[in-house]
Amino acid sequence: MIYLRRMDYTVIVYHLLFHLLLLTLGFSPAFCFFSSIKNTFKWGVQSVGNAVCSGVNCCDFHLNDNVEENLTKLLKDKLFGQHIAASLLVEALSSHRTHKSQKALGIGLHGWTGTGKNYVSEMIAESLYKQGMRSPLVHVFAGRASFPDGDEVKKYRKDLLTWIRGNVSDCGHTLFIFDECDKWPVGLIDVIKPFLDYHSVIEGVDYRNAIFLFLTNTGGSAIGQRMLDLHEEGVIRDKLKFEDFHDEISLSLFNEEGGFFKSDIIRGDGIDFHIPFLPLEERHVRKCAERQFELKGYSNPTGRMIEDVLKNMLYGPTSNPIFSMTGCKRVHSLVLSVIARLKLEL
Structure with missing residues (x-):
């Protein structure tokens, strides 16, 4: 059963009072009656729709149109010094949404702190959903804050598995943001790997429309050193390409201690795009x-x-x-x- 809020009843009363005022000012009774009924009914339908779709129900209700255009504008207006990231992010979302993807989209954001990884995550959420980061379809896990005890990996794996499966069951267009992955307990991140493999359906749940963002400092030092070398060689920053940092990110993912260290999710190429965030000048x-x-x-x-x-x-x-x-x-x-x-x- 759907219940209207007290404020909803108040607004209905105001609608009726307003049209009674029109009546006293000389408008015809028929005009006031039908106008009142029309506006109140229109408002009531909208209110009921919002009530029904306030959670993860009505999955499409939460989704934005023109996602790529919105994201492109946000990145252009608000992200500084990250031309590689801006280009790859739009490409990643566009290819995943335009073509019928065979798997969930996995994106790794790599770089020093403060280079825009969290900021970009918010832009992606704002582009995808009407409520942005407040959407019930956005789920954030933050390093040690979410997984503080290295001895509880077994429990964390079970909880994370249940959380992902449950939320994607409710709505396939779900965004998961995993922040500070380099600070996760070793072995935890591999529980996500099955959701990023090439499976159309797992135990009756379709994960192909889900998006997984992995934010990490892993690779940041190597990206910084490579950036410095290229700068000293006289290479113009705006001319840099993803290929200039590919090897640095790959080696760091395999060799740096942290959540990705020797993980199956890296060995199995579960993450589709590894995007470098360059040091800022x-x-x-x-x-x-x-x-x-x-x-x-x-x-x-x-x-x-x-x-x-x-x-x-x-x-x-x-x-x-x-x-x-x-x-x-x-x-x-x-x-x-x-x-x-x-x-x-x-």
């Missing part, structure tokens, strides 16, 4: 700062305001300090600090 951090000031109502921050953010960032490596060691991660808090100081000076 000062010019990119500047854009991040400008963006944060704009979001706080300062559309034209002064040069001093920007410099007060940039001077508190740490750059490296020591031999050639051109990269922000924390990307744009600290920018938000530094912008808030600058704004607070400005208000005190008034």
